[in-house]
Amino acid sequence: MTPSPDTPASEGLDDQPEVAKALRALRDRLEQQLKTHQRRLPPERQLAAELGIGRNTVRRALALLEQDGLIVRHVGRGTFIAGGGGLAPPQLHALTTQGALAIDTSQGLSPRELLEVRYALEPAMAELAATCARPADIAEMRECLRQREEASHLDAYERWDYALHMCIAKTTRNAMLIELLELVNRLRRTAGWRQFRRASIQPAERQLSNEQHRAIVDAIARADPAAAFAAMRLHLGAVSGHYLQQVPSPAHPLAADAD
Numbered sequence: 001m002t003p004s005p006d007t008p009a010s011e012g013l014d015d016q017p018e019v020a021k022a023l024r025a026l027r028d029r030l031e032q033q034l035k036t037h038q039r040r041l042p043p044e045r046q047l048a049a050e051l052g053i054g055r056n057t058v059r060r061a062l063a064l065l066e067q068d069g070l071i072v073r074h075v076g077r078g079t080f081i082a083g084g085g086g087l088a089p090p091q092l093h094a095l096t097t098q099g100a101l102a103i104d105t106s107q108g109l110s111p112r113e114l115l116e117v118r119y120a121l122e123p124a125m126a127e128l129a130a131t132c133a134r135p136a137d138i139a140e141m142r143e144c145l146r147q148r149e150e151a152s153h154l155d156a157y158e159r160w161d162y163a164l165h166m167c168i169a170k171t172t173r174n175a176m177l178i179e180l181l182e183l184v185n186r187l188r189r190t191a192g193w194r195q196f197r198r199a200s201i202q203p204a205e206r207q208l209s210n211e212q213h214r215a216i217v218d219a220i221a222r223a224d225p226a227a228a229f230a231a232m233r234l235h236l237g238a239v240s241g242h243y244l245q246q247v248p249s250p251a252h253p254l255a256a257d258a259d
Contacts (some may be wrong), residue, residue: 005223012050018053022061030070030081041071060209114187119236122165127200127229129171130220135169141217157206162188168220179227211236 023100026047033039044062048055062079063095065071076256129137144164151157162185171180214237 010095012203016060017178019064020055021059022051022053022057023064025053026061026065027070030065034037034081039081041081043078084208114184115236115240117184118239119233121184122168122236123229123233125169125172125177125181126216126220126232128174128224129168129179130223130228132173133171133223137167138221140167141171143219145210145213145217148213158188164217168216171220198202209235 010056013090022221029041029047033041042050044055044058047062051058054245062071062073066073069082071079074083112236144160144167148157148160148164151160166178166185169178213229214230216228216235
């Protein structure tokens with residue numbers, strides 16, 4: 001049976017039961033690997049041994065998954081799970097269908113992934129906020145700064161830290177950016193992230209963080225987009241540096257900025 005143009009390449013395998021079986025097993029493996037943030041698949045020989053299926057059948061199934069956009073294969077590098085194709089983390093599916101408030105924070109992305117998202121998102125957000133901040137926005141940011149600096153417990157400190165970053169997001173008047181940062185903040189409340197934060201917020205680091213946040217708000221208040229972008233990026237590079245000290249990773253994309 002020839003699939004129609006709208007039918008995934010991995011369907012229509014009634015006459016190829018072994019390939020269909022391999023596809024089901026590989027899809028299950030993709031789901032499991034994404035839960036543990038592993039995007040690289042084992043070599044074909046290992047997959048064939050694990051599944052108890054011939055290597056040619058595994059190769060055929062992988063080719064179909066590639067046609068469906070679920071995996072990407074690079075010569076000399078290996079096979080990797082693609083970013084989309086219905087296999088994105090469940091938090092992102094909930095975000096697109098129900099909004100950030102529907103996110104289940106019992107399971108989250110790793111601190112590394114959250115740091116990468118923040119590093120890509122928040123400097124541009126601060127830059128945009130500097131172009132459209134109103135006096136009331138600046139006043140709210142400074143109140144969040146004050147509460148953050150005076151907080152005596154980690155929970156209160158983090159609550160006001162979230163509030164400050166969300167205030168910057170809301171200042172952009174961009175609903176998509178606000179929703180994306182709300183998702184990030186909810187995922188930052190997961191156990192893995194909080195464990196990392198609890199170990200990294202020491203008095204010296206906290207003082208430096210306070211100074212960096214003041215610099216961000218001051219740049220926004222001056223309507224200086226370039227300075228706001230640079231200040232936010234400097235801050236997130238420092239946060240990344242704390243993470244790298246706990247979990248060394250030379251391949252981490254923020255390593256250069258954390259030095």
